[in-house]
Amino acid sequence: MxxxxxxxxxxxxxxxxxxxxxxxxxxxxxxxxxxxxxxxxxxxxxxxxxxxxxxxxxYEDDWQLLRAQKNLVLMADPTFYVQVGAYARPALMKEALQSSGIEDLTEYEAAAYDITAYAIAKLLETESRERLPFISTYCPAVLRLIQINFPELVGRIVPVESPLEIGVLLWKQKTGRDDPVTMAVPCPAKTTLVHAPEGREKSTMSYSISVRRLIRDILAGSPKVTGSLPAQPNRRWLHWSVSGGECRHIQAFSERPLTTISVSGLRNTKDLLTELELGRLSGVDYIECRACDLGCIGGVGTSESRFLSQLRLDSIQFEWTPTDEERLAAASRFESDVWRLEKPFTAKQRIPLAENLKEAMDKLRTMNAIFSELPHIDCGSCGRPSCRALSEDIVRGHGEMTDCIFKLRERIYGLSAEIHSLSGKIPHTFRSQVIHDHEDQRFV
Ligand code: SF4
Ligand code: SF4
Incomplete structure (x- = not known):
């Protein structure tokens, strides 16, 4: 966690x-x-x-304390901008935020998502085909899933910084300001970008709040929106909140047609990563996985139905082909290395059964022996997700065989049979006395 x-x-x-x-x-x-x-x-x-x-x-930081700040600077996930029908445009939401006294960094997001897509397109062009496909880092839950469950795929994770971090870096570079930035997140995984980032020591952002809480706060203030702020010409970045948007954005900056796969939901993600691990995805350039159904709009921290958010996105006109000016801007920022990670992604070791190899092997054998005695129906009554998890907990000293309801029943049955058998026994000293007193009486 x-x-x-x-x-x-x-x-x-x-x-x-x-x-x-x-x-x-x-x-x-x-x-x-x-x-x-x-x-x-x-x-x-x-x-x-x-x-x-x-x-x-x-997890959220204290919203009341954050609201009490004189100047609240916000970096919002793209999902934030499609939560409310009346403000489903970045310029309209910016105005709503301004009327609530919140400064947002929307204009830097357009540039940051462009530079991320451009950097990935360039890496795909220069990388040898054997090292492809690369895997997106955009969903931190998928990134951690790979680090923990698919360690041999870590080398395929594309080494490019999150566009949300890049957006804040661009703002800091342009304004020279260093105010703490709060991120509006659609899910717990994006919260970790702020509080425990991968690929860098410390995030450029300081606090996190859910998209849902922020939306409720803004709507409670009934903000007046006139539509007076100019519309952003480039809104491609909004599409990163749905499955497939990232690949489309990368394709827009690529010199060659890319073969990409986009999936959403953890089951699809695990299936696709397993296929990649088995070497079945040759010819694919890029894989985009999102842990939530339909993409980030399906996150548990959003306020709107993911289906309605998707409808709203579909109603916005997107300019997928970058202008010459946007291409030049992305190329020059690519040279500045703002997209590079501070440190590489690494695999996360599962907790070993023991520090010493021999001891770990012994424990593994014991674990397998315990597992073979369990009923293998993964009923969950023991408080563990599977019989294997219970056997692992037992060898780690965090459980016992009778935590399994079936083993407990067997044990009770065994004990009651023993008690029954014992209850029929009479101490032989007493027995001889009885025989002596009642010569015709016999014990069975
Ligand atoms: S369901 Fe996800 S968030 Fe919850 S404990 Fe498991 S990995 Fe963590
Ligand atoms: S045990 Fe039940 S109540 Fe407790 S966290 Fe899990 S689902 Fe919720």
Missing amino acids: SGGVIVQEARCRGCAKCIKSCPTEALRVSEGLVRIIPELCIDCGECVRVCREKAIQL
Whole structure:
């Protein structure tokens, strides 16, 4: 867990509905309370979606404190701009934000998404075909899923900075300002961009708030929007909030036709990554995966139905072909290296069973032996997502065989049979006495 989701203990009923939703088996329920294994959590937000008690929530910084700041500077995820029908244009939303006393960095986003798409297009042109396809880094949950579950694919992750970070860097360079920036996020994974980024030591942004909370706050103020601000000529970047938008943007800057695959949802993402791992995707240049259904508009931190957000996006006119001026601007920023990562992405080691190899092998054998005794039906009654997870917890010292309801029943049955058998026994000293006193009496 990188800080994207938090548990509200007082709300948890211990119902264990959430444990099977987690794609990395990071959840456990014991003593009526859910627990997240931080090293396994990828901040996808599936558990937030499933829990009806709202016991697992997207982490947000204190909105009241942020609102109390004299000048609140906002970098909003593209999903933010298609949440409300009346303001479903960046210029209209900018005006609504201004009337609420919030300064947003929309104009830098257009340039930042262009430079990201341009940099990826250039890397795809210069990279040897054997090293392709590259995989997008835009969804931090997918990035972490690869680091934890598909470590051999880490070398294929495209080494380009997030456009949201680049946008803030461009703003800082242009204005020389260093005010703290708050990001409006659609999901827990984007929260980690701010609080635990990959590819850099520290984010250019300081705080995060959900798109939903920001939208509610703005609407509560009934902002007056006149449409007086000029419309942005380039709105391609808005399309990164739906599956396929990133690939289309990269294609717009590429000198050659690209073969790309875009998928959304964790199941599709895992299936596609497995196929890539098995070497079945030759001839593909680029893979764009989003953990949420339909893309970021399906994130748990949004306020609008993802289907309506998509309709709104479809109603906006997009200029996919960059102008000469936009091409030149992207090319010159490409030279400035603003898109480069500070440090490479690395695989994340799963927690070893033991530090010492021999001990780890012994524990693995014990784990397999325990697993072979379990019923293999993954019912979840033990508070673990699968029988294998229970066997792993037992060898790690975090559980016991009788946590399994079937093993507990077997044990109770065995004990009751033993008690029954014992109850029929009479100490032989007493028996001889009885025989002596009642010579015709016999014990069976
Ligand atoms: S779904 Fe999970 S987090 Fe929610 S109440 Fe049940 S056990 Fe607790
Ligand atoms: S956020 Fe995703 S990975 Fe983390 S515990 Fe929830 S379901 Fe599992």
